[in-house]
Amino acid sequence: MPIRLQREDFDAAAEAAALVGTRTDIGAVVTFTGICRGAEDGAPIAALNLEHYPGMAETEIACHVEEAQARWPLMGVTVIHRYGRLTPGENIVLVVTAASHRQDAFAAAEFLMDYLKTRAPFWKQVEHAAGTQWVEARAADDAAAERWSTQRRSRQAAE
Amino acid sequence: MKIVYFAWVRERIGKPEEEIEPPAGVVTVGDLVRWLAQRGEQYAYAFENPKVIRAAIDRSHVTPDAAISGATEIAFFPPMTGG
Numbered sequence: 001m002p003i004r005l006q007r008e009d010f011d012a013a014a015e016a017a018a019l020v021g022t023r024t025d026i027g028a029v030v031t032f033t034g035i036c037r038g039a040e041d042g043a044p045i046a047a048l049n050l051e052h053y054p055g056m057a058e059t060e061i062a063c064h065v066e067e068a069q070a071r072w073p074l075m076g077v078t079v080i081h082r083y084g085r086l087t088p089g090e091n092i093v094l095v096v097t098a099a100s101h102r103q104d105a106f107a108a109a110e111f112l113m114d115y116l117k118t119r120a121p122f123w124k125q126v127e128h129a130a131g132t133q134w135v136e137a138r139a140a141d142d143a144a145a146e147r148w149s150t151q152r153r154s155r156q157a158a159e
Numbered sequence: 160m161k162i163v164y165f166a167w168v169r170e171r172i173g174k175p176e177e178e179i180e181p182p183a184g185v186v187t188v189g190d191l192v193r194w195l196a197q198r199g200e201q202y203a204y205a206f207e208n209p210k211v212i213r214a215a216i217d218r219s220h221v222t223p224d225a226a227i228s229g230a231t232e233i234a235f236f237p238p239m240t241g242g
Contacts, residue, residue, distance in 0.1 A: 034242055051166055052241070053234060056218035081241065093242055113242055119220065121234075122241025123166035134167045137238030 002077050003061050005052065007084040009091055016096050019076040026075050028102040030109040032095045038088035040135070046127045048135075050083040050092070053121035057081070064115045068097070071111070072104040079112060081122065111148055118145040160227070162195075164205070165236035168212065171205035181227075188214045189223035191233065205235075213238060 004010075016031045036048050065077050076098035086092055095112045099105040116122075124135040163176040185194045189209070196206035206212060214221050215234040227233060 050241070053163075053165055053215070053218070053236070056215055056234070059218055060220075117242035118239060120241045121165065121215070121236065121239055123237065124240045125166070134237065135240045137240055141242075 002079065003058060003065060004080045005054070005057055006080065006082060009082070010080045010094050012091070012094055012096070015078050015080065015094060019078050019096050019098050023075070025100065026098045027100045028105040029096065029098045030102070030105040032093075032109050032113055033091055034093040034113075036086045036088050036090045036092055040126050040128075043128060045088065046129070047085050047087045048092070049085050049125040049127060049132070051123045051125065052081070052083045056121050060120050061116065064112060064119065068108045068111055072097075072099065072108045074099050074104065074108055077108070077112070079116070081116065081120065083122070085127075114141070114145040114148060117141040160230055161232045163232060163234045165234065167237055168205050168235050172201050186226060186228070187223060188216070188221055188225045188227060188233070191227055192223070192235070195235075211237060 012031050012033050016029050020026050020029060038044060061079050061081070065079060068074060068077060074097055078094065078096040080094040082092055093116060095109050097105045097108040097112070099108070118137070118141050126133050126135060160179060161176060162179055164172050164174070169175050181191060181194050185191050192206050192209050192212060195202050197203070213236050214223070216225060216227065216230045217232055
């Protein structure tokens with residue numbers, strides 16, 4: 001399964017190895033792991049609670065994986081997003097992309113992460129000494145996701 | 160139709176989902192937000208700033224001008240913070 005939503009941890013190295021398997025046409029594998037930080041805005045945190053919209057989260061991620069596959073000649077993609085209570089140091093998200101050449105693998109991994117941040121129905125709540133607080137969406141994340149559609153529009157205009 | 164809420168929208172309203180039957184004049188997602196907002200204090204609080212509320216119809220993102228007719232499940236939630 002290339003897309004998984006789960007409470008359990010994942011093993012990034014094992015996922016990358018599984019994606020490549022015995023193939024010898026893959027020349028580049030990019031593995032991105034998002035990890036729970038121990039502090040937000042300088043204040044220590046106890047945990048992150050990740051809420052998601054079951055059903056929609058899978059289809060939304062699948063839609064962007066398909067788009068990544070249409071944009072770059074990928075030989076494999078794995079996306080794992082955890083939900084539930086995660087403590088500092090724990091893995092949150094994994095994106096693995098495989099291609100013949102590194103540029104495609106890097107670009108597709110970055111594209112997928114930018115979209116996961118702004119379009120996948122997940123919400124982070126920070127747990128700290130004073131209580132809980134929902135993480136606010138960052139304008140920088142919207143801008144990061146938006147640049148991919150700008151690139152697409154300019155590419156379409158050039159064609 | 161079934162309405163589902165997530166994150167602080169869910170907390171403010173005080174329930175994760177409910178069945179509603181909006182009146183005929185409620186045509187778009189934006190209309191539905193305005194109609195829900197006047198159902199009580201908790202709803203007014205959840206929808207006090209409609210610009211930040213995101214919506215999905217049958218598990219696909221939609222904009223406030225989307226028509227709600229034929230929808231089975233409509234979701235309201237804050238901007239997403241995954242990844």
